[in-house]
Amino acid sequence: MSGIQSKFVRSFWIVLALLFAADLVLIIRYAPDERSMGVIQKIFYLHLPVAINTFLACLTTFVASIAYLWQRKGWWDDLAAAAARVAVQLCAVVLATGMIWGRAAWGVWWTWSPRLTFSLILFLLYVVYLVIRSSVEGRERRAVIGSVYAIIAFLDVPLVWLSARLLPDIHPGSVQLEPAMKLTLAASFVPVTLLAVGLIFTRFVLNRTDSVPRNSAQANAPRDVRTMPLIAGVKAIRYTDGAL
Amino acid sequence: MPLVAQQFLLLVGKDLKIEARSRQTIGLVTVLGLLIVVVLGLGLGGGAAGGFGATVVLWVAYLFSGVLCFEKTMAVERSESALAALMLTPISHGTLFLAKLTSNLALMAAVALVITPAGVLFFSFDLSAAPFTFAAVMSLGIIGFAAIGTLFAAVVSSTRLQGGLLAMMIFPVALPLVIASTQLLIHQFRDQLPVGGMGLGVLVAFDAIFLTASWLMFELVLEP
Amino acid sequence: MNDYVLAAYTIGLLLLWGYAASMWLECRAAARRHVEVRQTKGGLP
Numbered sequence: 048m049s050g051i052q053s054k055f056v057r058s059f060w061i062v063l064a065l066l067f068a069a070d071l072v073l074i075i076r077y078a079p080d081e082r083s084m085g086v087i088q089k090i091f092y093l094h095l096p097v098a099i100n101t102f103l104a105c106l107t108t109f110v111a112s113i114a115y116l117w118q119r120k121g122w123w124d125d126l127a128a129a130a131a132r133v134a135v136q137l138c139a140v141v142l143a144t145g146m147i148w149g150r151a152a153w154g155v156w157w158t159w160s161p162r163l164t165f166s167l168i169l170f171l172l173y174v175v176y177l178v179i180r181s182s183v184e185g186r187e188r189r190a191v192i193g194s195v196y197a198i199i200a201f202l203d204v205p206l207v208w209l210s211a212r213l214l215p216d217i218h219p220g221s222v223q224l225e226p227a228m229k230l231t232l233a234a235s236f237v238p239v240t241l242l243a244v245g246l247i248f249t250r251f252v253l254n255r256t257d258s259v260p261r262n263s264a265q266a267n268a269p270r271d272v273r274t275m276p277l278i279a280g281v282k283a284i285r286y287t288d289g290a291l
Numbered sequence: 292m293p294l295v296a297q298q299f300l301l302l303v304g305k306d307l308k309i310e311a312r313s314r315q316t317i318g319l320v321t322v323l324g325l326l327i328v329v330v331l332g333l334g335l336g337g338g339a340a341g342g343f344g345a346t347v348v349l350w351v352a353y354l355f356s357g358v359l360c361f362e363k364t365m366a367v368e369r370s371e372s373a374l375a376a377l378m379l380t381p382i383s384h385g386t387l388f389l390a391k392l393t394s395n396l397a398l399m400a401a402v403a404l405v406i407t408p409a410g411v412l413f414f415s416f417d418l419s420a421a422p423f424t425f426a427a428v429m430s431l432g433i434i435g436f437a438a439i440g441t442l443f444a445a446v447v448s449s450t451r452l453q454g455g456l457l458a459m460m461i462f463p464v465a466l467p468l469v470i471a472s473t474q475l476l477i478h479q480f481r482d483q484l485p486v487g488g489m490g491l492g493v494l495v496a497f498d499a500i501f502l503t504a505s506w507l508m509f510e511l512v513l514e515p
Numbered sequence: 516m517n518d519y520v521l522a523a524y525t526i527g528l529l530l531l532w533g534y535a536a537s538m539w540l541e542c543r544a545a546a547r548r549h550v551e552v553r554q555t556k557g558g559l560p
Contacts, residue, residue, distance in 0.1 A: 060535070067528070090523045097527065116511060136534050140527045147526070151519035164470075171463040179460065183450055188514075192446050195508050196460060199439060202500055203464045210467035210493045213474035242531055249538045256545045 059245060066238040078231040082223075087151040092231055094144040096239035097137050098166075102204075104134035104243060105173065109201035112194035121258055122251075124190035127197055129250035131176050133243060138170040153217055161211040168207045172200045186258075298382045302390030307397060309367060316363045317398055324356035324406040332413035343481060345414035346473045349429070352406050353399070354465065357436055358458045360398050361444035364391065369448055374513070384510035392441045392505075399433050421479055424486050428475055431494040432468045435501055439464055442505035442512065449514040467497055 074092050081088035107130035115123035145163055150156050157163065176196055183189040224232070310316055331348045368374040377387065407429065411418060418425050440461055447457045475490035 071524070086517045086520055089520050093524060093527050097531075133534075136530060140530045143526050143530065144523045147519050147523040151517070168463055168466050175459050175463055179456070182456060188450065191511060192450070195442070195446060195512055198508065199442070199464055199501070199504060202504055203467065206467040206493060206497050206500070209489065209496075210470040210474075213471060213490055213493070242535070246531070246535060246538070249535070249542070253538060253541055253545065256549075 063238060063241055063245065066241065070235050070238050073231050073234055077227060079225060079227055081228070084152055087148065090144050090148045090151075092235045093239070094141060094148065095232065096236045097140045097144070099236070100240055100243040101134055101137040101141055101169065103240075104130045104137060104247065105169070105201055105204065107247065108134065108173075108176075108197050112197040115190055115194050116198075121186070121190070122255060124193065125254035125258060126247075126251050127193065128177075128180060129254050130247050131173050131197065132250050133246045135170065135173045135177060136246070137243060138166060138173065141166045142170060149217075155217075158217050159214055160217045161214050164214055165208055165211040168211070169204065172203065172207075176200060295383070295386055298386050299390050299393075302382070302387065303393045303397075306364065306367075306390070306394035310394070310398065316360060316367075317401055319363070320356045320360045320398065321402045321405050323359060324352040324402050325409055327352040327355055328406050328410045328413060332410075343414075343416070343473075343477050345410045345416040346476050347469065348414065349407060349410040350432070350469045350473065352410065353403065353433060353436065354462060354469075355458070356402055356406075357399055357433075357440055358461060360402070361395055361437075361440040362448070362457055364395055364398070365444040365448040378513060384513055385506055387513070388441065388506050388509035391445075392437055392502075395437045395441050396434065399437055403429070403433060417480070420483070421486075424479055425476060428472045428486070428491075428494065431491075431498055432472045435468050435494065435498040436461070436465050438498065438501045438505045442509055445509060446512045449512065467493055471497075 070092075074089055078089060078092065080086050108127045111123050111127035111130060114120075115127060142163075145166055146156055149158060149160075149163065176193065179196055180189055180193050183192050328348055331344075331351065335344055335348070368377070378384075410416070440457075443457055443460045447460070471490050471493040475486055475494075478484040478490070479486055
């Protein structure tokens with residue numbers, strides 16, 4: 048059982064790395080340069096999939112928080128925290144690539160344009176979520192407070208988007224995509240989304256291992272020492288199911 | 292009068308009476324707001340951005356003084372287990388939230404009545420074109436701000452957390468209010484565009500969504 | 516390939532895969548902790 052699990056995990060990450068390599072080849076070789084912006088537009092193939100996945104991660108935190116408040120099972124809270132941590136990481140990528148794109152295309156590292164402002168506020172919203180979690184003592188209290196804040200924060204996201212659209216925009220307008228570009232974009236979604244899922248799952252497993260009390264009977268249950276490190280966490284899920 | 296309304300008025304009356312007797316919260320919060328406006332006015336120079344700096348300066352003052360106000364009104368409940376006693380009564384937690392929100396709004400209204408004219412004055416912001424628009428936009432903003440502020444203040448007061456946490460929780464969530472109201476007023480006063488549907492829509496949507504969400508979730512965070 | 520595009524992809528992929536790598540290290544540490552706990556108890560549950 049553990050052998051199959053560890054093989055799966057290992058092959059997942061190897062395949063993912065290969066998918067990324069293949070995707071980069073597509074982006075460099077196959078995708079044509081855009082007419083007005085030139086090669087700079089290629090940042091888009093990383094920027095947009097990561098942005099969409101950031102939103103999906105935030106959505107995951109939202110759903111997991113509601114589920115936690117409803118069912119009060121600890122692993123919902125661990126999932127919410129994991130998704131939020133990954134959302135922050137993804138949003139950092141969105142901000143970085145967005146700023147570099149802005150610098151390359153319009154000469155400024157920062158401008159209060161709708162997109163950059165939205166990314167920044169989203170980043171801050173979920174960074175605050177992580178800080179709150181680390182500030183509250185007591186597992187249940189932390190979970191309740193985190194869930195309430197996560198629900199409020201996600202409800203805020205469309206409002207941030209709408210209000211940011213009131214800001215003056217430096218963007219010229221929507222870009223026309225040729226078929227080859229659309230294919231590259233669609234292809235880029237695959238490795239990025241799989242990566243996001245893999246990151247959230249790994250973080251979730253790590254959160255679960257921390258939830259298991261150090262010297263409890265659950266922690267000392269017999270397990271195969273030779274298993275791949277990640278599997279220790281996966282097994283911990285089974286032992287701690289239902290326990291907060 | 293229905294029972295809920297009676298309970299509500301009782302609670303709001305209690306908060307306002309406590310405040311009227313000690314007057315400590317209102318004094319502190321108003322002075323803080325005023326000082327913020329003064330400091331920013333001095334720093335930015337009177338006609339900052341053609342007077343429109345007043346809007347965002349006022350928002351900064353509302354945000355900081357509001358955070359202080361919400362913290363203190365919640366702290367009042369903590370003293371001598373008053374909140375625990377309240378939670379034991381048959382008063383629904385939704386009513387508790389509405390009452391707390393209303394007393395917070397009353398205090399914020401009093402503060403705003405002092406610092407808004409100050410801000411408008413120090414920045415030479417000419418309101419004559421649409422004074423009621425200005426008042427309406429700022430009022431909608433403060434209502435939404437108070438809704439999440441009341442909820443988060445209950446969260447923060449129940450834990451032994453360090454200061455600044457309430458501000459940290461409220462500010463990012465309240466940013467749509469700040470953006471929408473400042474942009475709306477810029478469009479109104481500088482570009483002479485009448486208040487657009489979208490900007491006003493954001494404010495109204497914000498208020499509606501967060502009044503409801505905070506009202507529903509208040510009981511989850513209440514802890515004696 | 517443009518410098519900016521290179522920088523964007525480098526930073527982006529580093530942020531993502533770097534985080535994956537740091538979590539992998541954390542997994543190893545977690546596994547070692549579980550193994551240590553088991554060993555201090557003489558291997559008995």
